[in-house]
Amino acid sequence: MKEYWTSLASLLGVFAFCQTIIQSLFPPHLRFLSLKFFSHFFHCFSSYCYFDITEIDGVNTNELYNAVQLYLSSHISVTGTRLSLTRAVNSTAFTFGLANNDTITDTFNGVNVLWEHIVTQRQSQTFSWRPLPDEKRGFTLRIKKRDKTLILKSYLDYIMEKANEIRRKNQDRLLYTNSRGGSLDSRGHPWESVPFKHPSTFDTLAMDPSKKNEIMEDLQDFVNGQGFYQKTGRAWKRGYLLYGPPGTGKSSMIAAMANYLGYDIYDLELTEVNNNSELRKLLMKTSSKSIIVIEDIDCSINLTNRKKNKNIGGSRGYYDSSVPEVRGVGGSEEGGGNSITLSGLLNFTDGLWSCCGSERIFVFTTNHIEKLDPALLRSGRMDMHIFMSYCSFSSLKILLKNYLGCEGSDLDESVLKELEDVVDVARMTPADISEVLIKNRRKKEKAVIELLEILKVRALRNENIGDEEQEKRALGSDSPRQESKIEDNCKEGEVEKEKD
Ligand SMILES: Nc1ncnc2c1ncn2[C@@H]1O[C@H](COP(=O)(O)OP(=O)(O)OP(=O)(O)O)[C@@H](O)[C@H]1O
Numbered sequence: 111m112k113e114y115w116t117s118l119a120s121l122l123g124v125f126a127f128c129q130t131i132i133q134s135l136f137p138p139h140l141r142f143l144s145l146k147f148f149s150h151f152f153h154c155f156s157s158y159c160y161f162d163i164t165e166i167d168g169v170n171t172n173e174l175y176n177a178v179q180l181y182l183s184s185h186i187s188v189t190g191t192r193l194s195l196t197r198a199v200n201s202t203a204f205t206f207g208l209a210n211n212d213t214i215t216d217t218f219n220g221v222n223v224l225w226e227h228i229v230t231q232r233q234s235q236t237f238s239w240r241p242l243p244d245e246k247r248g249f250t251l252r253i254k255k256r257d258k259t260l261i262l263k264s265y266l267d268y269i270m271e272k273a274n275e276i277r278r279k280n281q282d283r284l285l286y287t288n289s290r291g292g293s294l295d296s297r298g299h300p301w302e303s304v305p306f307k308h309p310s311t312f313d314t315l316a317m318d319p320s321k322k323n324e325i326m327e328d329l330q331d332f333v334n335g336q337g338f339y340q341k342t343g344r345a346w347k348r349g350y351l352l353y354g355p356p357g358t359g360k361s362s363m364i365a366a367m368a369n370y371l372g373y374d375i376y377d378l379e380l381t382e383v384n385n386n387s388e389l390r391k392l393l394m395k396t397s398s399k400s401i402i403v404i405e406d407i408d409c410s411i412n413l414t415n416r417k418k419n420k421n422i423g424g425s426r427g428y429y430d431s432s433v434p435e436v437r438g439v440g441g442s443e444e445g446g447g448n449s450i451t452l453s454g455l456l457n458f459t460d461g462l463w464s465c466c467g468s469e470r471i472f473v474f475t476t477n478h479i480e481k482l483d484p485a486l487l488r489s490g491r492m493d494m495h496i497f498m499s500y501c502s503f504s505s506l507k508i509l510l511k512n513y514l515g516c517e518g519s520d521l522d523e524s525v526l527k528e529l530e531d532v533v534d535v536a537r538m539t540p541a542d543i544s545e546v547l548i549k550n551r552r553k554k555e556k557a558v559i560e561l562l563e564i565l566k567v568r569a570l571r572n573e574n575i576g577d578e579e580q581e582k583r584a585l586g587s588d589s590p591r592q593e594s595k596i597e598d599n600c601k602e603g604e605v606e607k608e609k610d
């Protein structure tokens with residue numbers, strides 16, 4: 111230790127000596143250059159190398175600077191003595207940053223690095239088309255020379271990735287729509303966007319907790335599955351089909367997924383798409399880390415004709431291109447190039463084009479799964495079929511907590527028992543129950559009693575009418591129910607995982 115201090119003292123002595131020589135020997139205008147030369151000279155003997163990341167690179171903002179700032183903000187604890195605080199436009203979170211001229215150490219792959227935030231006054235305003243800030247800001251990264259090649263590139267890539275992740279989490283989601291039809295905006299973009307502020311989360315979603323966890327785990331596996339998808343040669347995308355009566359939370363589930371993953375939503379209005387190539391262009395203009403949604407898929411495109419065509423054509427398969435294509439809403443008959451077809455839609459979700467981008471989730475919703483073409487339901491097309499059903503007792507408890515703030519234990523045990531007995535038979539949707547609770551949300555007891563009364567009346571009525579009639583009323587349709595009573599076999603929130 112003593113030797114270390116001695117050598118440091120002698121090094122400082124040499125440095126001071128050199129500085130005196132520079133000041134006495136060199137005229138002022140050459141001093142800066144000579145100092146630069148000596149600093150280079152000393153760096154040759156240093157075991158460290160330094161990288162400057164300035165906020166403004168020429169006249170452009172340096173993306174790496176912003177990324178480092180965000181990345182370091184996730185490392186600094188609130189217990190630090192002096193932190194800079196920021197909140198970006200459209201952001202829902204505060205971020206902490208290194209104050210001026212502060213340092214912080216970080217470890218990556220077992221290698222220690224040091225970051226210094228350097229802020230200096232800008233000497234003179236150089237000519238620029240855009241006014242530059244008064245202060246020059248930058249980060250200096252110090253790495254041991256021997257570690258430079260080992261980590262530099264991967265470390266910087268890692269920082270960019272982490273920063274994007276933090277940005278996505280902090281920033282509000284965007285909801286895109288193609289409601290303008292095929293027309294493009296001034297930047298040639300077919301999608302219009304608005305901030306997505308839907309408050310639905312998996313916490314507020316009323317469904318069986320174990321099914322909910324299964325879906326959340328599946329989403330998490332998907333997000334962390336880049337390596338798996340790469341290894342197995344599969345496109346990094348996943349499809350979910352949400353089906354069930356109106357008001358059971360299909361749209362709420364999509365919002366919860368987006369909020370959980372921090373993804374944007376592309377709400378695809380199929381009736382606004384004129385043909386397959388337009389559909390493909392829309393797909394190409396979606397970003398990764400997004401959920402592409404087609405709501406009420408059975409209403410958006412006429413899929414039933416396909417079955418008729420198949421019968422006319424004899425034993426031709428679903429992928430037989432000679433089968434006349436089904437025309438979309440507003441399209442012309444017989445696939446005159448001006449219509450959206452089922453195969454176009456299948457290509458959209460599954461074909462080569464569906465891979466132009468990665469980490470994307472497709473969600474289709476329908477109230478009538480029996481109306482969908484089996485090609486849409488076949489294995490691997492939609493990875494998970496999720497049945498959203500009437501309110502069960504476990505869902506009811508979540509709604510009571512959401513709307514009245516009461517846990518099961520807050521309620522009278524006999525009332526709770528009565529609720530449990532009638533809720534399944536009543537076959538009320540979470541939307542219907544929410545309405546009853548919202549109306550009386552300031553008077554908890556009244557809300558529960560009124561709900562119990564309504565549930566009892568509905569249960570009694572359901573006991574007197576057949577299953578088929580109940581289903582028809584729920585779906586608001588007169589069409590007889592299909593033989594394949596898929597829904598009857600599914601419990602609330604049942605998740606059917608397609609075999610890969
Ligand atoms: N499972 C649920 N959990 C919490 N709230 C729900 C649930 N289902 C419905 N709701 C409430 O009912 C309203 C309507 O629900 P949502 O729009 O998600 O139903 P949906 O299944 O998409 O209906 P549709 O088939 O008509 O599109 C929501 O605003 C929400 O407040």
Ligand SMILES: [Mg+2]
Binds near residue numbers: 360361362475
């Ligand atoms: Mg909906």
